[in-house]
Amino acid sequence: MAQRGRRKGWEILKERACKKCHRIVGEESVCPICKETSFSNEWSGYVVIKDPEKSEIAKRLKITQAGSYALRVR
Ligand SMILES: [Zn+2]
Secondary structure (H helix, E strand, O other), X not given: OOOOOOOOOOOOOOXXXXXXXXXXXXXXXXXXOOOOOOEEOOEEEEEEEOOHHHOHHHXXXXXXXXXXXXXXXX
């Protein structure tokens, strides 16, 4: 049987969204895209952008880099 790393119970990912560019960040303290440091837990709509140049949503949200983003951030 494959051995798994030790886990502290069931950890829920505290995902937050960057208030500036809407990028979903995990436990990072600085946004990898815009270097913003204010994040919000109150966001809705999850979108994964694979090809920003061909995506209408990416254009609307002014996303230039591939990744996961929130549609709305409060
Ligand atoms: Zn950002």
